[in-house]
Amino acid sequence: MQLSNNEKNRLLTKYGEWAIVTGASSGIGLELATQLADAGLNLILHARNVEKLQEVAQQLSANRTIDIKIVASDVSENEGIDKIIQSAQGLNIGLLVVSAGYGTSGLFIDGSIHSEINMLKVNCEALLSLTHYFSQQFAQQKRGGIILMSSMVAFQGTPYSANYAATKAYVQTLAEALAVELKPYGVDVLAAAPGPVATGFSQRANMHMSMSLKPSEIGVPILKALGRKTTVLPGLLTKILVYSLRTVPRWAKIRIMEKVMGGMTAHQRK
Ligand SMILES: NC(=O)c1ccc[n+]([C@@H]2O[C@H](COP(=O)([O-])OP(=O)(O)OC[C@H]3O[C@@H](n4cnc5c(N)ncnc54)[C@H](OP(=O)(O)O)[C@@H]3O)[C@@H](O)[C@H]2O)c1
Numbered sequence: 001m002q003l004s005n006n007e008k009n010r011l012l013t014k015y016g017e018w019a020i021v022t023g024a025s026s027g028i029g030l031e032l033a034t035q036l037a038d039a040g041l042n043l044i045l046h047a048r049n050v051e052k053l054q055e056v057a058q059q060l061s062a063n064r065t066i067d068i069k070i071v072a073s074d075v076s077e078n079e080g081i082d083k084i085i086q087s088a089q090g091l092n093i094g095l096l097v098v099s100a101g102y103g104t105s106g107l108f109i110d111g112s113i114h115s116e117i118n119m120l121k122v123n124c125e126a127l128l129s130l131t132h133y134f135s136q137q138f139a140q141q142k143r144g145g146i147i148l149m150s151s152m153v154a155f156q157g158t159p160y161s162a163n164y165a166a167t168k169a170y171v172q173t174l175a176e177a178l179a180v181e182l183k184p185y186g187v188d189v190l191a192a193a194p195g196p197v198a199t200g201f202s203q204r205a206n207m208h209m210s211m212s213l214k215p216s217e218i219g220v221p222i223l224k225a226l227g228r229k230t231t232v233l234p235g236l237l238t239k240i241l242v243y244s245l246r247t248v249p250r251w252a253k254i255r256i257m258e259k260v261m262g263g264m265t266a267h268q269r270k
Helices: 004-017 027-038 050-061 076-088 114-143 160-186 200-203 215-225 236-245 250-269
Strands: 018-022 042-047 068-072 093-098 144-149 187-192
Touching: 004 093, 004 144, 004 215, 018 076, 018 114, 027 042, 027 215, 042 050, 042 076, 042 093, 042 144, 068 076, 068 187, 068 236, 076 114, 093 114, 114 160, 114 187, 114 215, 114 236, 160 187, 187 215
Parallel strands: 018 042, 018 093, 042 068, 093 144, 144 187
Antiparallel strands: none
């Protein structure tokens, strides 16, 4: 899926010159970075793995006249967050995309508390710090955009991925409120809440996804929704999954998610 020329112009004019994309080495972050490069925005690409980032930077700069900086850091550590902020000094940043994140799955009592806390730091604490810093900058300059990666699991408790779903509920709730608070300052905030997407996510989360979207099916809908909506459910599969549960009471949604996630994690209990 490609952005129209009108959309590319809108993104460049409203959110250029530079965009920061965390988690840009893979999956959804990589797709969003690629679409933003097509729109002509300069990019700060962030993830932990420097070799992957160099590869992505090389691919994205081929045949394009954009500037690209890479920042390799682990955002579960404060220094990792500071490194991203330092890399942005002196640049005209108009867009922050926070896609660095991961999931865990299985019975909560079987998991390691260290990896659950680490996920909380990456998915929530780092996202909060970056969002706070750049929303202050954007409010001062009276323009900007912030895209935060939520998930369809954000809308109800999700057994067998309890803490991951809770991190996404945090992101969703934060984004919804900031969209209202920051609007008078000319800053657009978007929660992107996809269903299953085939990326590096399922392997790291140890989940088996039977149906999934491709990153290329959700990048354009997410960018088109920025400045127009507060929450986007990108891709047809996401819409079907979320809308089919819309009229179901919350307790029943949780039981349905128990079955769905139970199927995705059943291999762990064999
Ligand atoms: N895939 C799905 O089904 C799905 C659905 C809904 C929402 N989401 C959300 O979408 C976001 C992107 O996930 P994805 O599906 O694109 O997964 P992915 O392919 O695994 O990409 C995750 C990205 O985050 C980076 N990252 C992970 N841990 C990091 C850390 N501690 N510090 C810095 N960077 C880190 C990874 O690079 P390095 O490993 O090099 O650090 C990678 O670039 C996540 O927030 C995820 O929760 C995914």
